[in-house]
Each structure stands twice: as C-alpha cells, then as structure tokens.
Amino acid sequence: MDDNFYASTLDSTNKSVKWDVVGDTKEFPNPFYKLIIRQFLLGHTAKENEYNVVEIETSSMSESKPNQIKVPVAVLKAGETRSIQTVLEFPDPPVTFKLVEGNGPVYIHGQQVPGNYEIEDSTELSGEEEEEEDEEDAKVSISKAKNAKNGKKN
Known part of the structure; x- marks a missing residue:
C-alpha cells in the first residue's frame, strides 16, 4: 500500500490547516486518498492550565446531499491531557483543522492512504x-x- 505520513502543527501563529489532495498530482498521483488521524499531541511549551481545542470542518452526506459540519475532535490541557490516541478517518478532502481555543502548539499525526472507491456488493460471495x-x-x-x-x- 502506498501511504504517506501526515503531520501538521496548530499554534498561535497558524490556527488553521487544510488537508486537500486535489490538484497536487506530484505528491498524490492517485486523486483518491483518505486521511487517517492517529494522534493529537500537546507540545511541551503549551501554557499550564490552558485548554487547547481542535475542531474539524469537513463535509458529510446527509439525505443524499453534502453537508458542511464542524465538530471538536480534541481537547488538550497541559497538566492533564497531553495526548489523545484516535482513529479518525476522512475519506473525502478537504478537511480543515482549527485551533479554536488555546495557543498550542498541537501536533496532529496520521497517514494519507489511497482510498478505495470501488463499491463491493457484500452479498456476493x-x-x-x-x-x-x-x-x-x-x-x-x-x-x-x-x-x-x-x-x-x-
């Protein structure tokens, strides 16, 4: 499988990061990639007792039409929660990560993997x-x- 490591940093100077593979044919020759987030990690320079909230904005299918959604996916606080292990899959770009509260730094780790858009009939054996x-x-x-x-x- 041809997958790539993904990493981004959110902090007071860079509060938003967008993942989008469309148009980048050098890095992603196959335009069908999905993003899998494995960890949110609060940096060692984060302020004590400050909440750092990461929100994602992406589209979701609702009643057969795309719908933009925003939802918090990580709440980190120095002295309490320094990291969160997760498996968040985003099959369709774009996905935007925003630091909606706090100054970070918050490191986002995961991988980009080729998406499989062939729909298999699970009833066929x-x-x-x-x-x-x-x-x-x-x-x-x-x-x-x-x-x-x-x-x-x-």
Whole structure:
C-alpha cells in the first residue's frame, strides 16, 4: 500500500490547516486518498492550565446531499491531557483543522492512504465462501433431520 505520513502543527501563529489532495498530482498521483488521524499531541511549551481545542470542518452526506459540519475532535490541557490516541478517518478532502481555543502548539499525526472507491456488493460471495456456506447449511440440515427422526426440536 502506498501511504504517506501526515503531520501538521496548530499554534498561535497558524490556527488553521487544510488537508486537500486535489490538484497536487506530484505528491498524490492517485486523486483518491483518505486521511487517517492517529494522534493529537500537546507540545511541551503549551501554557499550564490552558485548554487547547481542535475542531474539524469537513463535509458529510446527509439525505443524499453534502453537508458542511464542524465538530471538536480534541481537547488538550497541559497538566492533564497531553495526548489523545484516535482513529479518525476522512475519506473525502478537504478537511480543515482549527485551533479554536488555546495557543498550542498541537501536533496532529496520521497517514494519507489511497482510498478505495470501488463499491463491493457484500452479498456476493467468492466460490470458496459459497462452498463453506453450502457445507454449513448441509450440516445444519443433517442435524435437523436427525433431531426430527429422534423427536427432538432444534
């Protein structure tokens, strides 16, 4: 898999960072990438007792139409919470990270991975899976037949 490390820093001079792969064909030859965030980390120079709140802005599908959403994803405070481990997946760019409270620095770590936009029909089974399912159905049928012969309910 061709994935890339992702890192950004939010602080008092850089309160917003946007992740968007559209148009950057040198770094992302495949335009279908998704972003996976693994960690938010509060820097060692963060002010004691200051809350640092990171908010994301992205689009979400609602009633078959895109809808812009904003939601806080991390609240960090020196002396209490220095890091948050997470698995946040953003399948569609753009995603904007904003430091809506505090001065940071807040480091964002994750990875950019090729997205898979082929929709697979989960009801279709491979030949091997079909054979396994048929064998299981046969075992259940035999068991039911034996229990019926012996007068037992299954």
